[in-house]
Amino acid sequence: MQTIEVVIESPRATQAKFKFDPKSKLFKLSRLLPLGMVFPYDFGFIPGTVGEDGDPLDALVLSEFGSFTGAHLTCRVIGALKAVQGKEGKKGVRNDRYFCIPAGSITYSTIENIDQLGKEHHKQIEEFFINYNKVDGKIFSCLGTADAEKAIKMIKKGSR
Template identity: 35%
Template sequence: MPRLKKSQARLLFLPACKSGSDEVNVVVETSRGSPHKYKYDPAVNALRLSSVLGEGMVFPYDFGFVPSTLGADGDPLDVLLMLDHAASSGIIASARLIGVLEIRQRTATEGWKRNDRFLAVGTQSRTLRDLKDLAELPGRELEELEAFFTRYAGLNGKELEVLERKGPRRAHRLLKVGEKLFDRTYQPRK
């Protein structure tokens, strides 16, 4: 990612977590039910159409990122945000991490890279508010989410492999790693 100024990429530089709590901020890029994948472009501080899903395919939940984080792929950490209904693209939602799908992916020209998908429940959710750990999700739902990510990666010329399903403690540890990588990249010591 090119060098950016905070004034230029406001959503990227929001705090990852709400002050004094375990809640994370999630910037929603793509709404639940959308066949279009949007991606935040910090250079213009707007969402761009990134790709179109295959016929009949839609995002199962809202999809976005945690600001002030970076993953091994050089992008902010990806989050699948579970809410009762679709949220609008571009909004910022407070959420509780319930786990992470530890994933690696590769292309024909690049080797394996980690590209984990965090799972979070919006704090405003009424029907999912008691969900605290991805282990509480029906196994079938996790299998369907993994199948969605695998198919989506395939449509984009990538091979994806789910390494592990982990709960909220591991998700928070990986979030901290992502925050540190962001700080080293965008806020170097003087």
């Protein structure tokens, strides 16, 4: 089973969006989510990759525990939410979200593919990202999902 590293920027259940600044090598507060809105899972990036938006590829880490900003987690990829993100009236860019499970997870140990999460779970995560972007004046459009095998190929394509 192939694993990847994920660096956590914003832990699950936080209202704070942190972003890693490569120049200073520090995590900086980027913004706060609106009252009542929190990250459903740990959110971070896959080091050594770059997406169409110029940032490292985004990763959502599904786990029974919450980690912390700056944590490096060894994870296995279970799929991706394919998406386009951009400002209204401008051409958007691909900004997929890769779904990962930390190595050693007990609760999610049997999940091998994104489809095992169920349609309602997908829909709730999609709605989170749609609303998360809307608050920032951006449009987030879901294009469907990719299974684990396809997602790993997509990550390799984004590797530097």
